[in-house]
Amino acid sequence: MKMLTILAGLILVFGFVWERVDTIRLGYQVERSKAQKLLLERERDQLQVRFSSLTAPERIAKVATERLGMVQPQQGQVVTVHVRPEGVPAPSPSPYEVRVAKNDSPKRLSE
């Protein structure tokens, strides 16, 4: 009985120590993962900035005209063809749906 109590005590102590050590080990691991996440986020942001600057209309126009020898289309050279699958309603005259904020009904100036 005495031996069992000592054994149980030892297991408890060992378990407690192991849990503490493992917590610290996991803590370091989490910190490393966090640091890696931070680095990856930084890299993503750097790539995003680079992508945005490379796709700037000014740069694209410069490359198109100076390097590729392209020119602005002249009158009549652009024909817009609207192809609409069957069953799809006609587009609105405005490219952007106009929803209006709810406020008081518009006042008429001369009123």
Add this chain to the structure above:
Amino acid sequence: MGPSRPRRYVVLILLLCGFGLILFRLVTLQVLQAAELTAKADRQHQKSVTFEGARGAITDRHGKVLAMNMEVPSVFGVPTALENPLRVARHLAPVLHIRSDEIEKKLRQDRSFVWVARKVLPEQGRQLEQMSLDGIGVVMEGRRFYPKGPLLSHVLGFAGIDGEGLEGLERRYEPHLHGEKRITILQRDALGRTVFPKGLAEQPPAPGHGLTLTIDEVVQYIAEKELEEAVNRAHARAGTIIVLDPQSGAILAMAVSPRFDPNAVAALTPDRWRNRALTDTYEPGSTMKMVVAAAALEEHLMTPGTMVFGENGRMLVANTTIHDHEKLGWMTFAQMIQKSSNIGAAKTGMILGEQRLYRFLQGFGFGQKTDVDLPGEVSGLLKAPKEWGRRSLASISMGQEIGVTPIQMVTAAATLANGGVMMKPYLVSEVRDQKGHLLREFLPQVKRRVVSPETARTMTTILEGVVTNGTGTKAAIPGYRVAGKTGTAQKIDSRTGTYSATQFVGSFVGYVPADAPRLAMIVVIDEPQGEAWGGTVAAPVFRRVGEQVLNYLGVSPNDQVKLAMAAQGR
């Protein structure tokens, strides 16, 4: 046999002395110096760090990034830990591109922390980390980047070194854009690593919210490119273009020349980043006739066919002479606008009378802010009728004695384009969190009805005549119906206080396609050299921007018929 009694006493005394010393040291450390040593240990094991969530990004209407934050290195020094500041400064100078004497001056300060260089390039930070100089450290800080360079710079504004918005949208939307600031205590081990992940239970500081603009970066680019070319061609002082959707008031482009790069504002003066589209007033000249004519039509005082006598180019008003640019006789009201007759406009204003004219000027938004969501907007200059002189009625009708901003004038034109209903111009359509969840949506806002749909339609027909037969023929876009009005105003000479004979503002304001407007646009060229007529310097810019933007939006010349039919069916 045990040790002798005296020897035992010696050992006992030695042991007592030893324990006494240990006890004394313990009391000294644990009691007497407890507070001081605890603080010292905390300084070594704990690190107070201010975390700030990243500033929100700004994107155009299609999600193209116009401004965003990126973590970059900042270099700091610990002067108290430096033995030879001169040597360290000489190592740093070629990497940071700062003079070594400037760095040395910073490192010789009697402080425990100094910034040597903030927000440098990532490559510079890597080089410094490799050099591993004692007393010099590198930390990461968020830096604002504007990847498109000068594009939209006057609207975006810029953020300061500490990440706070100082100008433009960066300033106006500071409460939304800035990230959360939080001070956190980190525990460190002997190697300086963070020991316990205190952050496990804590969320990192929240980043700022992102803004989605109504701006279209391609339309903005077209406007800036054409404006820059026009300003250079005319050797002008400055220029402004605003393009907006008249149905909603959404601003598609706001270009100001000369431009600036918000990534490098340190060397610039505020004059360079001032957004002239809403901070600078000018006398509009003949573009104001559009407003006066609309008022006369709305009040049924005139019809397009009403005959007006042009007084053969000269008319006396309040002991002063009003001139027209050509000798005009009898003409219809519509022709009067198309030929931009000063005398005809003055007569129309006199028929309207002071109170009615003033009411319509207010109705079209002059003398008050448009409430566009940018800081620094001015109200312009519109005096109350009781302050008007004997000539004021005639002068204001011709666009003199009144100060307007480009945003006010384009909003007035957009009102006619929108069937007489004025929409509030706006730049930000959405605020979203970092995960893309919509937090706030800004919808188009009706300000008021200014004139009836009939008046707006009649004005459109008259303004189309300006482009087909009048002073604005150079604004014509082949295949599209354009409505607009030219304006040429003399500037006040600051030395003499009278109208200058050499300084002008040439402008054109209009909309296209006239029958189902997709774009309302103003072009203002400030102090063009040589020929300064609005029809010569500004109207061609309207045409070039208009045809490219319509092309980009996919409004082919044929579409206008379909759009007109759709508009009628609404």
